[in-house]
Amino acid sequence: MNCELIGEHLSAYYDKELPPNEMGAVASHLANCDACQEALEEYASIAGLFVQAVKTELPCANLEFSIANQLRQDATEYEMRRIRLSAIATAVALLCLVTGLLVSPVGRTMWRIGSVITREVGVLLTWYQQSSFAIGTIILATVCIGLGVVCFLYLLRVIRKFEPI
């Protein structure tokens, strides 16, 4: 093995990454070649110089705090997005529910149930007989108000959770 052929092998030899038979071949060449020995020594001195230059450099002292601040900021933005999405989703769900109740058989059934209740307990609800509202409308309105209150409380909870951040 001559110096030209040894090139890449010498680098791998230095890193002890050659198979045993090639390690032996390079070692025997090194025993008789000053130039390659010098190259090997240069590998070590370059590595030493490089490691020393890097290891003496330290990051700024408050790096962890700026990273923590960035993480908190990211968490806040994520929470903001979550609130916006929650509000939109709640509004859409409420709209769908009310529309669904009004147009679906459930709405009509509720209307009929309301009529039956009105007939059966009409005596007790004498005030109703003078009013122009059907009991179904009252139930529907109550359900909608209930849902509205639930949505409002949910949003309030999300906002309160968000505030301390």
Add this chain to the structure above:
Amino acid sequence: MNEFDKELIRRAKRGDIEAFTLIVKNYKTYVFQTALGILADRMEAEDVTQDTFVKAFKGLAKLRDVETFPSWLATIATRRAYDAAKEKQKQMSHIEDLDASTVNSTQEHYTGVENRMVLKSLLAGLTPEERTIFVLRELEDKNYQEIADILNIPIGTVRSRLFNARKHIRQLARADEGRNEL
């Protein structure tokens, strides 16, 4: 890695920023020096360090074995620094009319800090891939297989790139010696 670090990582996995801040404190030098070795620029190395930890925090939930945290973090840092070095090289290649006076003044900026000068002169002219492989080998003490896995390249490429990097650094060192003798 000690038990305290493992507990911190478990807490950080659950989204505890305070615990993660302590992890950053313990590992920031390790990440910073890897980035600095690849980029040879303090400011850029700090940016990469910050990005690495932010990315690590967001991906921490996916880390199954807390024992592998240091090597997992080193892989993120190396890839991030490697990408930054490639990006920098691309930007530099677009600056075609950069005159000699600008280059000289940029170099003079580093002459005050010996370490950075050493880093700059050692790494000048190496491709981002060669720099990264050199750093992983000499600074992180990774073997060829580990380097190949981190950079997703064949082991033969690691071997030849490392040889090229060393050859190039030796040539630069000799040229430097020649200039000093004159």
